[in-house]
Amino acid sequence: GQNIDQPTEMTATEGAIVQINCTYQTSGFNGLFWYQQHAGEAPTFLSYNVLDGLEEKGRFSSFLSRSKGYSYLLLKELQMKDSASYLCAVIDSNYQLIWGAGTKLIIKP
Amino acid sequence: IAGITQAPTSQILAAGRRMTLRCTQDMRHNAMYWYRQDLGLGLRLIHYSNTAGTTGKGEVPDGYSVSRANTDDFPLTLASAVPSQTSVYFCASSDSTQGGADTQYFGPGTRLTVL
Numbered sequence: 633g634q635n636i637d638q639p640t641e642m643t644a645t646e647g648a649i650v651q652i653n654c655t656y657q658t659s660g661f662n663g664l665f666w667y668q669q670h671a672g673e674a675p676t677f678l679s680y681n682v683l684d685g686l687e688e689k690g691r692f693s694s695f696l697s698r699s700k701g702y703s704y705l706l707l708k709e710l711q712m713k714d715s716a717s718y719l720c721a722v723i724d725s726n727y728q729l730i731w732g733a734g735t736k737l738i739i740k741p
Numbered sequence: 742i743a744g745i746t747q748a749p750t751s752q753i754l755a756a757g758r759r760m761t762l763r764c765t766q767d768m769r770h771n772a773m774y775w776y777r778q779d780l781g782l783g784l785r786l787i788h789y790s791n792t793a794g795t796t797g798k799g800e801v802p803d804g805y806s807v808s809r810a811n812t813d814d815f816p817l818t819l820a821s822a823v824p825s826q827t828s829v830y831f832c833a834s835s836d837s838t839q840g841g842a843d844t845q846y847f848g849p850g851t852r853l854t855v856l
């Protein structure tokens with residue numbers, strides 16, 4: 633079966649750095665997305681990786697290793713507004729998007 | 742530009758009743774999707790449409806039906822609601838005919854409770 637694993641919940645301190653990991657086992661791979669979802673709101677796009685390596689976008693970076701079936705989202709200079717769930721999703725060989733359950737990130741002052 | 746709108750925002754429904762959740766996008770995207778999101782589970786695809794006039798079944802299609810008469814609208818119908826359909830429903834769209842390969846943009850969601 634297809635599976636995406638993310639930690640259920642993480643806690644970090646304002647101003648710090650946090651890394652949210654995502655491992656996947658899917659039938660094929662055509663790319664990986666990270667989305668942010670604030671409580672009670674819709675998911676919004678953060679990043680897309682299809683090649684190995686690091687993609688940097690401001691305070692957020694996303695890394696992919698296809699050989700290891702692994703990605704992480706790195707958030708720097710954490711702000712209170714970064715408290716949200718972070719969803720990892722993989723495009724499989726049929727171009728269907730497989731979603732992880734999400735990681736709830738709690739930021740403390 | 743509104744993006745994607747969904748209606749209603751929330752609804753409490755008696756079991757056995759019929760219900761249609763509405764979704765409209767103004768981005769002229771080819772593909773549209775319906776997901777349900779339950780606590781502790783990832784987004785699960787119910788139905789999708791890669792282009793107007795075509796639809797397909799997702800991971801959890803039973804008890805739901807969709808239609809795609811035009812590019813903008815993608816309603817989801819529960820023919821006879823059951824309590825296990827209590828969930829938050831998200832509609833999404835993408836400018837892609839290749840399934841989920843392109844960035845998806847989500848509507849604000851409909852919170853449905855079936856009693």
